[in-house]
Amino acid sequence: MSDTFFHIDNFSCGYPGFKLSGINLSLEKGSFNGIIGPNGSGKTTLFRGITNSIATLDGAVFLKGKNLQQLSLKERAQNIAIVSQFVDTDQILVEDYVLMGRMPYHNRFQFFESKGDYEKAHHYMQLTDVLKHKDKLMTELSGGEQQRAAIARALTQEPELLLLDEPTSHLDITHQVKILDLLYRLNKEMKLTVLMVIHDLNLASEYCDQLILFNEGRLFTQGTPEEVLSFDTIEKVYKTPVITRTNPYSNKPVIFLVSEKMMKDSHN
Amino acid sequence: MVGQGKYIKWIGAVLALIAALLFSAGIGLSVGELKLSVGEVWRMLLHGGDESNLQYLLISRVRLPRVILGIAVGGALSLAGVILQGIYRNPLVEPFTLGISGGASLGVAFTIVLGLHVSLGSFMLPLSGFTGAFVIIFLVYTLSSRKGSINIQNMLLTGVMVSFIASSAMMFLMATTSSDNLHGIVFWIMGSLDEPDTGLIKLTLISSLVVLVIAYLFVQPLNALRLGEEKAMHLGVNTNVVIRVMFILASLLAGICVSVAGVIGFVGLIIPHVLRLLFGSDYRFLLIGSFLLGGIFLVLSDVVARTIISPNELPIGVITGIIGGVVFLLLMSQKRKGN
Numbered sequence: 001m002s003d004t005f006f007h008i009d010n011f012s013c014g015y016p017g018f019k020l021s022g023i024n025l026s027l028e029k030g031s032f033n034g035i036i037g038p039n040g041s042g043k044t045t046l047f048r049g050i051t052n053s054i055a056t057l058d059g060a061v062f063l064k065g066k067n068l069q070q071l072s073l074k075e076r077a078q079n080i081a082i083v084s085q086f087v088d089t090d091q092i093l094v095e096d097y098v099l100m101g102r103m104p105y106h107n108r109f110q111f112f113e114s115k116g117d118y119e120k121a122h123h124y125m126q127l128t129d130v131l132k133h134k135d136k137l138m139t140e141l142s143g144g145e146q147q148r149a150a151i152a153r154a155l156t157q158e159p160e161l162l163l164l165d166e167p168t169s170h171l172d173i174t175h176q177v178k179i180l181d182l183l184y185r186l187n188k189e190m191k192l193t194v195l196m197v198i199h200d201l202n203l204a205s206e207y208c209d210q211l212i213l214f215n216e217g218r219l220f221t222q223g224t225p226e227e228v229l230s231f232d233t234i235e236k237v238y239k240t241p242v243i244t245r246t247n248p249y250s251n252k253p254v255i256f257l258v259s260e261k262m263m264k265d266s267h268n
Numbered sequence: 269m270v271g272q273g274k275y276i277k278w279i280g281a282v283l284a285l286i287a288a289l290l291f292s293a294g295i296g297l298s299v300g301e302l303k304l305s306v307g308e309v310w311r312m313l314l315h316g317g318d319e320s321n322l323q324y325l326l327i328s329r330v331r332l333p334r335v336i337l338g339i340a341v342g343g344a345l346s347l348a349g350v351i352l353q354g355i356y357r358n359p360l361v362e363p364f365t366l367g368i369s370g371g372a373s374l375g376v377a378f379t380i381v382l383g384l385h386v387s388l389g390s391f392m393l394p395l396s397g398f399t400g401a402f403v404i405i406f407l408v409y410t411l412s413s414r415k416g417s418i419n420i421q422n423m424l425l426t427g428v429m430v431s432f433i434a435s436s437a438m439m440f441l442m443a444t445t446s447s448d449n450l451h452g453i454v455f456w457i458m459g460s461l462d463e464p465d466t467g468l469i470k471l472t473l474i475s476s477l478v479v480l481v482i483a484y485l486f487v488q489p490l491n492a493l494r495l496g497e498e499k500a501m502h503l504g505v506n507t508n509v510v511i512r513v514m515f516i517l518a519s520l521l522a523g524i525c526v527s528v529a530g531v532i533g534f535v536g537l538i539i540p541h542v543l544r545l546l547f548g549s550d551y552r553f554l555l556i557g558s559f560l561l562g563g564i565f566l567v568l569s570d571v572v573a574r575t576i577i578s579p580n581e582l583p584i585g586v587i588t589g590i591i592g593g594v595v596f597l598l599l600m601s602q603k604r605k606g607n
Contacts, residue, residue, distance in 0.1 A: 077504030
């Protein structure tokens with residue numbers, strides 16, 4: 001078990017009204033993983049369980065052989081960073097926001113950031129292309145820029161594992177691709193392990209090495225996009241008819257939705 | 269050095285506020301029915317004076333305690349305000365939104381109605397005020413704590429509701445008691461910096477400084493809470509502990525202020541707001557800045573309250589409400605034009 005980079009072992013967590021149970025999952029270092037599944041299938045709940053925002057009911061999560069439950073909140077934040085779907089802040093400068101990523105490394109008596117903290121923050125802001133906005137307020141940035149600032153903040157934590165909860169769901173297609181390309185580059189260049197909840201199956205197919213499909217509070221299946229995105233699996237879980245093809249440029253599976261309208265039109 | 273601009277601005281602002289605080293204290297000591305120059309006042313205080321000198325006695329026995337209490341209460345109320353706004357992530361919360369003043373007033377009203385301040389001594393007034401505040405804090409805290417975790421939104425609603433209940437109970441007491449008692453209650457509620465007991469003044473000053481120091485140890489967690497509770501936790505902040513400790517400290521401090529000086533509203537709301545508008549919401553500056561500006565504001569408000577209809581005195585809450593509200597509205601409209 002300790003030789004796996006990130007390992008979720010028979011893990012159950014939940015809150016009144018929803019329970020995620022019996023999750024077993026392993027991630028390799030430097031892999032790019034996508035969690036997919038219908039609304040309410042437990043994707044976000046898994047994240048909240050990993051970060052201990054909700055109670056663990058059974059099992060454990062291991063990072064490099066260490067049980068996360070036994071780490072302090074600070075140690076956990078030094079190893080796992082999270083980018084949420086929405087960046088919800090009050091009036092805060094982009095630079096100050098990104099600098100917060102250094103907090104897990106400060107003790108109670110360190111009230112001010114060191115020169116090194118600034119250098120790290122600026123480095124990651126450069127990587128995510130938000131350094132030019134450093135003196136703006138977070139609220140002045142567009143959705144895509146806010147998301148990049150959030151990624152810069154997460155990188156400033158210098159984590160082993162980056163969790164992202166639907167980082168692209170409220171962005172237009174240009175920004176979706178921009179964010180995912182950025183994550184892809186970080187994954188390749190920094191060997192950063194990525195675990196991302198993503199709704200768009202085609203984008204998931206394009207970018208992820210491994211897909212993890214959730215359904216009704218359980219892990220339904222996991223594997224390469226080719227393995228997971230078969231039409232019978234998707235139809236079973238999403239309960240909607242689909243057609244799967246292969247993208248001629250990337251050779252990755254592509255999903256087309258089959259609507260009632262389409263069926264009618266094709267019969268006429 | 270990187271980030272220098274931010275720190276230089278804060279240090280400059282803190283030094284300016286300290287200077288302004290000393291200046292306001294000077295005004296507070298020299299202005300009144302007997303007018304003295306600020307220079308004379310400082311000379312007298314620095315070199316000591318002889319006890320037979322009436323001017324010296326007036327300064328050291330009457331005005332100085334009042335100015336010190338003003339600094340302590342003003343600083344404490346705005347500090348409590350800024351802390352509570354931080355943990356609730358709500359800029360409209362102040363110590364009194366949570367029923368702390370309601371509880372204190374109710375405690376005092378009981379004491380006056382039962383005549384305990386006459387039979388047991390006048391110390392019963394601040395003691396019952398603090399007890400009332402404490403009971404309310406305890407209620408709000410336990411009602412919103414469940415299974416080891418605390419629901420911050422519940423807590424705010426609970427506070428507002430408990431506050432309503434307390435003020436209704438007080439209205440009941442006021443409606444049914446004698447007019448003498450009614451006068452006593454109203455007079456106490458209106459708030460005043462006139463406190464004969466120097467022990468209480470010292471207690472207020474020391475506790476406000478202690479809370480300031482402890483709050484500063486939680487300054488970065490308070491900053492992290494600006495992102496929301498869950499995100500603060502992702503940054504390694506034990507939000508449960510931070511929120512509990514900060515809530516208890518801030519509300520006890522407000523409880524002490526109310527029981528010593530009565531209900532002086534608005535300070536905890538206006539002062540942090542003004543500083544947020546001018547300097548942003550970083551608590552590393554806000555905590556110290558709020559304390560200093562709160563002290564300045566209350567000392568100057570007290571000067572106005574004492575002199576505007578001299579020889580009579582206006583309740584200080586009237587002044588803080590009017591001046592604070594007007595200044596705040598002006599700043600807001602200025603800021604909007606600036607944008």
